[in-house]
């Protein structure tokens with residue numbers, strides 16, 4: 001039996017599974033208390049930062065996300081941003097007019113990806129792994145230390161050297177209290193002045209104030225962001241005005257096939273939970 005609900009207050013007590021469609025409905029204590037039969041919440045994406053995992057688990061409710069459906073799409077978006085920034089595609093699309101009108105003669109230099117260009121992928125989960133595959137295909141160098149997978153307490157000791165060596169820093173890590181503003185002023189100052197920061201995780205993983213300053217003062221070359229904090233940014237936000245930034249509206253997984261694939265994965269997770277089987281993409285509270 002399926003119910004499509006806009007108004008969470010109308011949710012029947014019989015509900016056993018919720019498919020969270022782009023963070024809706026909001027799951028809080030009140031809702032969980034009102035659903036005594038709830039067994040599983042399946043999320044329509046990979047990031048679970050909108051859910052209080054511990055709270056949900058304390059009600060004996062299982063949770064699942066959809067990494068199979070979203071990893072490749074998100075990795076493609078990350079690479080598209082990397083390429084667009086390196087090859088100045090967005091700027092080039094504007095410059096073509098000035099060039100054909102002979103207003104400009106000299107075109108800007110674009111950045112090479114091959115020949116010892118180094119990418120550091122922060123967050124070697126299912127998306128990070130797919131980015132690594134793509135970066136390899138572009139003959140980029142992936143930092144060996146990646147495998148050490150350092151998010152957590154050992155992170156601070158490791159992060160500095162990697163930031164200093166990377167030409168492209170791709171942020172893919174989940175947003176948690178530990179990764180909030182993980183990339184701040186200090187981290188950006190460690191980066192090469194020629195480096196590019198790409199964020200496809202969550203806006204709050206990067207300190208946006210510090211990013212604005214870093215981009216304005218040449219601390220780093222450029223940024224390419226599919227995520228910001230908040231989304232969308234207010235109209236007068238400086239990030240929207242800087243020439244060395246590309247921003248897309250959280251397009252990460254919004255492909256033509258995504259809705260189908262994500263829903264299919266969510267249904268698999270829900271059916272497994274309802275039948276008491278192992279949930280393929282179960283997410284546990286950390």
Ligand SMILES: O=CC(=O)O
Pocket residue numbers: 044045046047048070252253
């Ligand atoms: O943002 C997209 C996701 O969390 O999968």
